[in-house]
Amino acid sequence: MADTVTDALRPFALDLTNIRKVFFARQQAVEAISNVSLRIQEGEVVAVLGPSGCGKSTLLRILAGLDTDFTGTLDWGHVDGSTDKERLRSATVFQSDSTFPWLDARKNVLMGLSGLTLDRKTAAARADTYLNLVGLGAFQKSYPHELSGGMRQRVAIARALATEPLLLLMDEPLAALDSQTRLVMQQELLRIWAKTRSTVVYITHDIGEALTLADRIVVMTARPGRIKAIETVPFGADRNVIALRGEPEFGRLEVALWQLLADEVGQTLQQQELAS
Amino acid sequence: MTEAVVADLGTLRDADRQRRRKTKQLQFVLGIGFPICLLVVWEILTRTGIADRRFFPAPTTIGTVMVQLLESPMERARIGADIVATFRRLIIGYGLGAFAGITLGLAMGLSAKIRYSVAPMITATFPTPKLALFPFLIVLFGLGDASKIAILVLGVFYMTCLSTLTGVTYSNPMYRDVAQAFRIPRMVYWTRVVIPAALPSIVTGLKLGVGQALILIVAVEMIASQEGIGHFIWNSWEIFDVPRMFMGLIIAILMGGGAMLFGEFLERKLTPWVVR
Numbered sequence: 193m194a195d196t197v198t199d200a201l202r203p204f205a206l207d208l209t210n211i212r213k214v215f216f217a218r219q220q221a222v223e224a225i226s227n228v229s230l231r232i233q234e235g236e237v238v239a240v241l242g243p244s245g246c247g248k249s250t251l252l253r254i255l256a257g258l259d260t261d262f263t264g265t266l267d268w269g270h271v272d273g274s275t276d277k278e279r280l281r282s283a284t285v286f287q288s289d290s291t292f293p294w295l296d297a298r299k300n301v302l303m304g305l306s307g308l309t310l311d312r313k314t315a316a317a318r319a320d321t322y323l324n325l326v327g328l329g330a331f332q333k334s335y336p337h338e339l340s341g342g343m344r345q346r347v348a349i350a351r352a353l354a355t356e357p358l359l360l361l362m363d364e365p366l367a368a369l370d371s372q373t374r375l376v377m378q379q380e381l382l383r384i385w386a387k388t389r390s391t392v393v394y395i396t397h398d399i400g401e402a403l404t405l406a407d408r409i410v411v412m413t414a415r416p417g418r419i420k421a422i423e424t425v426p427f428g429a430d431r432n433v434i435a436l437r438g439e440p441e442f443g444r445l446e447v448a449l450w451q452l453l454a455d456e457v458g459q460t461l462q463q464q465e466l467a468s
Numbered sequence: 469m470t471e472a473v474v475a476d477l478g479t480l481r482d483a484d485r486q487r488r489r490k491t492k493q494l495q496f497v498l499g500i501g502f503p504i505c506l507l508v509v510w511e512i513l514t515r516t517g518i519a520d521r522r523f524f525p526a527p528t529t530i531g532t533v534m535v536q537l538l539e540s541p542m543e544r545a546r547i548g549a550d551i552v553a554t555f556r557r558l559i560i561g562y563g564l565g566a567f568a569g570i571t572l573g574l575a576m577g578l579s580a581k582i583r584y585s586v587a588p589m590i591t592a593t594f595p596t597p598k599l600a601l602f603p604f605l606i607v608l609f610g611l612g613d614a615s616k617i618a619i620l621v622l623g624v625f626y627m628t629c630l631s632t633l634t635g636v637t638y639s640n641p642m643y644r645d646v647a648q649a650f651r652i653p654r655m656v657y658w659t660r661v662v663i664p665a666a667l668p669s670i671v672t673g674l675k676l677g678v679g680q681a682l683i684l685i686v687a688v689e690m691i692a693s694q695e696g697i698g699h700f701i702w703n704s705w706e707i708f709d710v711p712r713m714f715m716g717l718i719i720a721i722l723m724g725g726g727a728m729l730f731g732e733f734l735e736r737k738l739t740p741w742v743v744r
Contacts, residue, residue: 256649284649293741294664307651
């Protein structure tokens with residue numbers, strides 16, 4: 193119990209230290225991520241921005257627990273999910289459709305809760321709450337094939353939120369949607385996060401999306417992925433997705449991030465040419 | 469102005485309905501009518517003597533003979549017994565084969581060790597024409613029902629085993645990622661993710677197995693049986709009762725059609741989420 197005092201002094205959700213991941217392909221060792229260290233504060237939305245192939249998704253897989261073969265340490269702060277049976281340490285929203293087609297929306301959400309020790313009533317209440325939160329209250333009994341792509345992604349989001357994760361991981365969750373739906377969903381995500389006070393790691397390659405959604409933006413280098421820069425986004429909590437785009441600061445940051453990324457994209461292209 | 473639009477919509481809808489109805493009618497009339505035309509051509513060819521009536525009795529002759537046969541209580545009992553014999557072998561052989569195939573297929577999916585030991589053998593022996601094994605099966609199981617059931621078991625086993633294995637091993641890797649990311653317990657993962665994900669493939673195996681079973685049963689009944697539909701057809705041919713042979717054929721066709729409908733029923737019941 194003496195720990196509670198020191199715990200209170202550590203209001204971070206996750207501390208990454210020297211994360212490194214090496215893949216072995218044929219005779220070659222390919223370093224995907226090199227020396228990534230980052231502290232994610234509780235309630236913070238961190239966007240990870242980088243050229244394709246920079247190890248963004250590898251990093252996410254490590255945070256999600258899908259890849260345990262890496263070096264470095266993950267410190268889950270004062271509440272370690274492995275001791276908390278009512279919350280997941282991390283829950284993931286994947287880029288492509290990840291709903292189970294044989295389960296209706298509600299059962300898809302409940303399936304996400306099956307690793308927690310919740311009584312039936314609490315689980316049902318959570319499914320109900322979070323489906324309502326993503327605007328699918330009326331579609332609890334609908335099967336994925338009866339829903340649109342955007343709605344299926346919202347089921348996946350509800351499934352992740354319902355686990356009340358210490359860390360919500362999103363791997364380009366809106367990439368598969370058309371641009372109008374994407375804007376609407378961005379606003380929805382801001383609303384939902386404000387309500388759930390989620391801590392979020394949001395992987396994207398879209399600069400505008402990162403600026404719209406994040407409190408901080410981590411820019412990664414081309415392979416091996418390292419942290420190149422960290423930008424703080426000054427727009428506050430109450431954001432309007434459309435109005436934001438008109439702000440001069442938005443344009444300025446967009447250009448700055450573009451310049452940071454342009455070198456890296458060029459590098460990636462060069463690497464690909466060398467490889468081929 | 470608005471009224472005009474509404475009225476227009478009404479007539480448009482009526483026209484649309486009429487078009488659909490006409491297409492439906494045409495489909496129905498041609499679907500039934502064309503085979504009838506062929507029968508009429510057959511009838512004419514036989515009656516005019518262009519076709520040999522000993523080999524190609526007119527459809528009406530076949531019809532009359534069928535009615536005569538079915539009017540005789542003794543014949544009716546014999547045909548009934550043949551149908552029952554075939555069905556008994558089919559159901560027992562199919563049931564055992566499907567059960568064994570699905571069970572081993574799932575076991576191979578569940579355990580890599582079982583898969584490594586058994587899969588090469590099964591894939592290597594799969595192309596064996598099952599009928600070629602029939603003499604050997606007679607040596608093993610005798611001339612009675614057992615050898616015939618055994619060959620059905622074999623045929624159905626291969627179909628269902630391999631399709632189950634395919635379903636389990638090549639299911640969407642996304643499902644495994646979700647299970648891992650959400651820490652879904654192993655039992656829940658197996659019963660509510662892996663098996664449903666494999667079901668479409670399992671059902672395909674079950675359907676293929678039905679066709680395989682019908683081919684095998686008719687063939688082995690022709691070679692070595694004193695009863696069953698295969699024997700009925702072969703026996704009619706041997707005593708040169710061509711109309712009776714055709715009747716056997718019609719019964720076999722009806723069984724096949726029934727089996728196909730059964731397969732589709734299974735598909736709809738077991739995998740309602742698959743968009744067809």
